Amino acid sequence: MGRNTKELSVYKRIIKTALKELPADLILSNCNLLNVFTGEISRTDISIAAGRIASIDKSSGKAKKVLDCSQYYAVPGLLDGHVHLDSTLLTPTQLSKIILPCGTTTVFIDPMEIANVLGLRGINSLLEDAWGSPLKTYVQISSRVPTAPGLETTGAVLGVREVVRMIRWGTVVGLGELDPSKVIPPQDEYLLKVIATKKSWKVRVGHAAGLSGAELNAYASAGIGDDHECVTAEEALERIRVGMKVMIREGSSERNLEELIKLIIKSGQDPRNFFFCTDDKHPNDIVKEGHIDYNVRKAISLGLDPIKAIQLATINCAEHFRLDDDVGSIAPGRFADVILVRDLEKFKPEIVIANGKIVAKKGKLLVGLREYRWPAWSTNTIKIKRDVMPADFEINSSKEVQAVRVIQIIEGQIINKEIKTELAVREGKVIVNTANDILKIACVERHKRTGNIATAFVKGFELKEGAIASSVAHDHHNIVVVGASEADMARAVNEIKRMGGGLVAVNQGKILEKLELPVAGLMSMHSPEIVTRKLEKLNQAARQLGCKLNAPFMTLSFISLPTVPELGLTDKGLVDVRSRRIVPVKLD
Template sequence: MQLFKTFEVIKETVETGLGMYPCDLKLANVMLVNVFSGEIYRSNIYIKNDRIVSIDPDAELQAHRVLDCNGQYAIPGFIDTHMHFETTMLSPEALASVVVPHGSTTLCADLMEIANVAGRPGLEEMLKSIDRLPYRMLVEVSSRVPTAPGLETTGAILDAEAVAEIMTWEESISLGELDPSKILFVMDEYLHKIADTVAKRKIVNGHAIGRLGQELNVYASAGVSDDHECVTIEELLARLRVGMRVLVREGSTERNLDALIKGVLELKIDCENLLFCTDDKHVNEIQEEGHINYNVNRAIELGMEPMQAIRAATINAARHFRLDDEFGSITPGRKADVLLAKDIRDIQPTTVIFEGKVVAENGNLTEECMLG
C-alpha cells in the first residue's frame, strides 16, 4: 500500500493538471459535495492514477475515459473509524463484497483478537491482503495483548517494545482501544505505549465505558484521543469537554446513534468532533441496512444536516487520524475515493470509486476480490 505521496506522484499529478498528460478518468456532470467549503455545486472531477487532479468546473483536461454522472452527488468515500474484522467472521477479501458497495473505502481495524492469539505474525498475515483489496485497511495497533495479563493464556504478547516497532508500519495509524484501568492504575508498560505512539504523532484510541468526572480527566490527560463507548448524551458531552473526539457507534449489539444524535441536535452541540464507527457489526445486518452509509442516513433522518453527517463519515475522521492530506475529501492531490449517489438524504451508492478505479456498481463489486 502506498499511502503517502512520493516525488514521482506529486510530479505526475502536477504535470497532468498542467495538461502535459491525459487524465485516466473524468467524472463529468456531478454535484460535488465539498466537505471543506461546505458547498454542493456542479462540477467535474479529473483523476490520474489514484489521485484527484482537479475539481475545477471550468477545467478542460483530456481524459482516457469519461463517465457521465448525470448530476449525481459525488461524495467522499466513507471511513469506519473503529471496527473488528473478527466480529464479521469474514476475511478482508470476503468483507469487501459487503461493505464496499455501501460506499465504505477505509476501514480502521483493531485486530485485537487476532493479535491476542497469533501476535505479530497474525497481524502480518492480515496485511498480506492489502494490495488486493478494493478498500483501504488501516491498523489500530492492539494495546492489550494479552487483554487480562495473568488471567488468560491466549498465546501471544505484544509488549511496549513490540508495539513501538509495529507502530512504525505505514498501515499503523493509532494505538488501539486502551481501557481506563491501564491508566488509572498507572501501569508503566501502557504509559510507555502511549508515549511512544504520541512521539510518532499518531493517536491513541479510547475505551472509557462509563467514566466521568476526574477519572475521565485523568484518562484524557494521558493522551487518549477518542472514545467509542458513549451511550448517553451526557457521556458524549463530557468527552468533548476534555478534548476527546467521539466515535458515534452503530453496531449490532451496541446501537448508540439515535440517543447520541438526538442529544447533539437538541443541545445544538458542534459536530466537528463527531465521527462514525461500527465497532462490531454482523455481516447480515450490514447487508440488510448498510454500513457507514447507514450511520449517515440515520443521522440525517433524525434531523442532522446532510453536510454535517457526511463530514462525520469523511473529513472529520481523516483529520482525527491526521490523514486528511491523503483522503477524506474530494480535493486536488487526495486519493480518488468517490461514491456517486442520486439522493443525498438516503445515500445508496450507484458507483464506488476507490483510488481512481470503479470498484462497485449498483450494489455489487465490479470484480471479485480473490483470496491470495
C-alpha cells in the first residue's frame, strides 16, 4: 500500500502539472520535438514533473526552471537493447559515467558473465551497483548458466527455480539470450524457463548465430523473439520472415551495422523490425566513438533517414520489450529522458536529461554517483589449483608432421571457422608456426581448482612473439591465453592469478602491460579514464607483438565461447559447436 500511495502522489502531480494547476519542475521551451510515433518534428514546449513528461503542449504553463531550447532538437534518451555490462570491464556505476553523456539513458542487460562466476548473489551485487546511477537498468535473466553443461566448468549454476523466481522481478523484461542448442533438440529445463517467461508476458531473447532453414523455424517456434547475432543481411531477413526482431549490433569486435542496415536502406524492409545494441563494447571504443549515438550516426552516414535511425535507437526497442509506456519516446507519462542536439544528421548529444534532471552537458557528466562497495567474496574468484608451467601447454606427437584443427578467427565478427593444417613436431612436441600465424591457445580453469587446462591452435592473432591473456572468457570466464611461446603463456596466466583477474601482455617473461579486474575477474573498480588508458596500452602492447586486430582482448574473450560456430575452447577441450561435443585437436 505504501508503494501505491507514493505512485499515486506522483501521478497526481503529473496530471495537475499537465492541467497547469501546478508548476512544472522543468520546461524545455520552444524546442524542435521529434515525435518518434509519427516521425513529425514540431516546435513546442516539453513540461516535466516528478521525473516524467507531463505535457508536450506549446503552452506548458509555469515552471520552477525554464530552459530555452530554441536551438535544439529534442529526441528521446537512447536505449541499448542488449548489453553485458560486465564485458565493458567497468562496474555499472563507472560505465554510466561515459554512456550517459553519449545520450544512452536505458540499458537492457544480460548479467550472464557475473552469473557464470558468482551466480545469483553476483547478479544482485551488479544490480546494487547499477541502481546507484540515473541510467535505467532493465534485466534479461540469464538463461544459460552454464552455457554448455558438461563441456565447461563454471563458478555457478542458475536453474529453473532461480529463473522462475527472478522473472517476477519488476526490473526484469525477459529471458536472456538462449542459444539454439538449448531447444534443438528440446530440453525440458530451458523450455520451462521459456514457458515461465511467456506466462509473465515477457520477451525471450535470442542468440541464433549461423542458424537457418528448418532449425531457425524450430528455434522461433520455441517463442524466441529476437536475435543479435546476424552477420549477413540474408540471415537478418530470414529472422524477420519468421517473426523475430533483429538487433543491429555494433560492439568492439562484432561490427554488423554496415551490412544489416542495407535491408532498410536498399531493400526497403520495415525499420520497425530493427533496433540497436552494443552487446560487448570496451570503454576505449566508447570514449573514442560513442555508444548507441555512434550507431545512430553511422546509420545516418550510410544513408538511413535520421528520424528512422533515431526510432531504431528508441521506440523500436521500447516497444519490443513492452516498456514503451515508460521509455523510448517524449510523450506524456513517460520518463523524462531527453537528449538535446543541434543537428539531427550529425547527432551529437549536447545536453542529456534523465528522469527530468540534466545529467550531462557537452560530453561531461554533471551529477555525482553513489559508489557501491563490492563485497570481499566478489574479489576472490581466481582459484587455480597451482601455478601453471610451460609444459602444461605442450601437445605431444610421435609424428614428424602433425595434422591439427585450428580456430580461424574472423576480424569484426564473433563467429570463427574450423580449418586444418600441418605443424612440425620437434622432440615429440607440436610447435607453433608464427610465419603462418598458427599460435597456441589455452583455457585454464579458475573457479574450482580442478587443474583443467586445454590447449589448441588458433589463426588470426598474428603474434610473432609473447602472449596475451584474459580472465574474461565467454561465457564460462576461465582464463584464456594465446601465444607464440609456452613460457610466456605460463607467465601471463600466473600474473592473472596474482592480480586476482585481469588482462595482460607478456614478452620474454616480462609483463609489458596489464589491467587488474578484481571484481569477479571481470571488472575494474577504477574510473573509465584509467581503464581506457590501460586498455589502450594493452592494445598497443599486442600490436608490438605483431597483432593487427582492432580489439585483440575482446576477440580473445570470445574465442572460448562454446555456443558460436564453429569451434570454441573450454577448460575441458576443443568444442565442435554444431555437434556439441569435444573433438580432438590432433587429426590422424
